[in-house]
Amino acid sequence: MDYEAPQFFHVMRYATEAEGDVIDMVSGDPDWDPPSALRDGLREFADFEPKQFQYPPSEGLDRLRELIADDQGIDQSQLVITHGAGEANYLAMARAFERDAGDEAVLLDPVYPYYPAKINMIGGTVRTVQTAPDGDLDVDVIAEAVSTDTAVIVLNTPNNPTGAVYRIDDIRAVVEIAEDHDALVVVDEVYDKFDLSGRFTSAQTIDSDHCIVTSGFSKSMAITGLRIGYAIAPAAHIGAMKARHMITTVAGSRPGQYAVLRALEETPPSYYSTTRSLIAERIEAFTTALDGVGAAYTTPHGAFYVLARFDGFPGTLENIERLIDEAGVAGMPGDAFGAGRADWLRFALVTDRTTEAADRLGAYFQAR
Amino acid sequence: MDYEAPQFFHVMRYATEAEGDVIDMVSGDPDWDPPSALRDGLREFADFEPKQFQYPPSEGLDRLRELIADDQGIDQSQLVITHGAGEANYLAMARAFERDAGDEAVLLDPVYPYYPAKINMIGGTVRTVQTAPDGDLDVDVIAEAVSTDTAVIVLNTPNNPTGAVYRIDDIRAVVEIAEDHDALVVVDEVYDKFDLSGRFTSAQTIDSDHCIVTSGFSKSMAITGLRIGYAIAPAAHIGAMKARHMITTVAGSRPGQYAVLRALEETPPSYYSTTRSLIAERIEAFTTALDGVGAAYTTPHGAFYVLARFDGFPGTLENIERLIDEAGVAGMPGDAFGAGRADWLRFALVTDRTTEAADRLGAYFQAR
Numbered sequence A, B: 001m002d003y004e005a006p007q008f009f010h011v012m013r014y015a016t017e018a019e020g021d022v023i024d025m026v027s028g029d030p031d032w033d034p035p036s037a038l039r040d041g042l043r044e045f046a047d048f049e050p051k052q053f054q055y056p057p058s059e060g061l062d063r064l065r066e067l068i069a070d071d072q073g074i075d076q077s078q079l080v081i082t083h084g085a086g087e088a089n090y091l092a093m094a095r096a097f098e099r100d101a102g103d104e105a106v107l108l109d110p111v112y113p114y115y116p117a118k119i120n121m122i123g124g125t126v127r128t129v130q131t132a133p134d135g136d137l138d139v140d141v142i143a144e145a146v147s148t149d150t151a152v153i154v155l156n157t158p159n160n161p162t163g164a165v166y167r168i169d170d171i172r173a174v175v176e177i178a179e180d181h182d183a184l185v186v187v188d189e190v191y192d193k194f195d196l197s198g199r200f201t202s203a204q205t206i207d208s209d210h211c212i213v214t215s216g217f218s219k220s221m222a223i224t225g226l227r228i229g230y231a232i233a234p235a236a237h238i239g240a241m242k243a244r245h246m247i248t249t250v251a252g253s254r255p256g257q258y259a260v261l262r263a264l265e266e267t268p269p270s271y272y273s274t275t276r277s278l279i280a281e282r283i284e285a286f287t288t289a290l291d292g293v294g295a296a297y298t299t300p301h302g303a304f305y306v307l308a309r310f311d312g313f314p315g316t317l318e319n320i321e322r323l324i325d326e327a328g329v330a331g332m333p334g335d336a337f338g339a340g341r342a343d344w345l346r347f348a349l350v351t352d353r354t355t356e357a358a359d360r361l362g363a364y365f366q367a368r
Helices: A008-017 A036-046 A062-072 A084-098 A114-122 A139-145 A168-180 A235-249 A254-266 A269-292 A317-327 A354-367 B008-017 B036-046 B062-072 B084-098 B114-122 B139-145 B168-180 B235-249 B254-266 B269-292 B317-326 B354-367
Strands: A079-083 A104-109 A125-130 A150-156 A184-188 A211-216 A228-232 A305-309 A345-348 B079-083 B104-109 B125-130 B150-156 B184-188 B211-216 B228-232 B305-309 B345-348
Touching (some): A008 A317, A036 A254, A036 B036, A062 A254, A079 A084, A079 A235, A084 A114, A084 A235, A084 B235, A104 A139, A114 B235, A150 A168, A168 A184, A228 A254, A269 A305, A317 A354, B036 B254, B062 B254, B079 B084, B084 B114, B084 B150, B084 B228, B084 B235, B104 B114, B114 B125, B125 B139, B168 B184, B228 B254, B269 B305, B269 B354, B317 B354
Parallel strands (some): A150 A184, B104 B125, B184 B211
Antiparallel strands (some): A079 A228, A211 A228, B079 B228, B211 B228
């Protein structure tokens, strides 16, 4: 085994087991309510006949696939429902490598740590490329890094942890680079409902055999524990991805698929706009408080994370544990996201105590 | 891609889309009711606070792991909750191959088709060994097949499709062979509650660093669609399996885990004995009807499948589709389970129309 499990669960456990009161800003677990229709769906499911408790179609419940395909404007045949966006990313990356078209993955720094973990597990090598200082795509730098060794380029927009939202023209440029080198581009759009910039456009609108989109409902419906995700892939790849899905996990969980299906049918747009407003308010409150203590930070254009930097306090696991114990605030170490942000700490805005958290951080660093 | 998806979903779709009335004996989908406490668990979950909708611990809910560990008499640290027994088998097999201790899997014929599909996907080669005519383990034949090239030996008891229940001494002998060649033995016990012989003993009672047990609740609780399984592995392997689990799928589905937890707490032993009796009755009815038409069959000692053979009608996919269209009975082709049973057809006793199905088969073959 030459792959390393990401640290999220370790830090979450550490925060939970800490003695004092800790404000949890570790994981991307939303603290707001799932859609009420999703709860209704679970209640309805509980009363279904035995047949409904059995294997769904491996590629997902027909009605759920129909709703997603309609929403995304794609053909249902391009879609596979997965056990969370995490499985969708695994299927897409594994597909990229099984083509014998290179053994290298180009990942952007900072990076969601599950990406390099997956690449290592699959047996690929990771080549890291820096993003622009604001987290934006630097197409020229990517063009330099991509070669015939490249099997896959992985993008995430809106981005965790930087909050960048990539311009669709930039993504298209990356796809064209990939086409020239027979690489695939995997675009993880799981934060698509958390575009605060208004410039997000899904990469599935790009007409290319070299682009796979992954997403899911973990964030948009506040249900990371239900594990309902999906992949949209061109005809050249979807068959192999469906086969790997069937062989690895058989099918996605049925109650979760049914609950999401019901939520998609009935949830009004206001559900999503309300959570977006909530995030925008928290960003404002948290960054204002950080301003007050003179900390550096990035202002996110999407997703719900803030990267912050405190002088002389690099983003190591040791420092994160110190903040949990001594300041009562739990974040993620920046060095978990790559060398480029090793001085930074990531805070997930998934608590209504964001101002209090920033105040605690301020008091802690002023006393040092 | 050099792996092939199993045919179950294809045959199920074919049967569903057929014009006439078809008795479905294709998949291992129980038709009886899940435990009532499992339904209660889903209902309770629907009303939980948002926090409960988020990621469970990657290795599974603490209370669920505690209940399983107590039930199995193992240490909780040996246990990982997976997305069905299917994921547990994938994790165990992948662990066997990542040790650089051989690139071959020894599988028994007849074989559950997901096993060779998983081995091919992982990149291993399959070496097939015949079981005894009644489906029992032939330890000598296995001993001959195992070499330093062997990474893993996969057993399934109670067995799908033969219904054999292996003697624990035979399994121990296979584990000793594995130890001598640094191979792992994966024992899939997902049908453990369907031991009709009284001789089933779990392989986790064997004290060895070379034995991994996989199981789940899909069959015992009639919930193949909830995808709650687990693996029990020695300290030498459980860490790597947990890491792969986290990296591939993050964690199992939380509502399903909670529902199973509630069912484990409250379901009386009579739930399991009642389903066992139901299966025994169906076996009796189906095989008696097969006797009446002069068909050959195996009498299962466990699980809930019957292999039947009709002269001049080999167990091909084409013949299965013919039976669906012309006899109104859907089974699985024997050749999906390996060359050893290519003349046979597998019927899953998951319908209360087993006698009618046997009568239909009898009428069909008498008219040919």
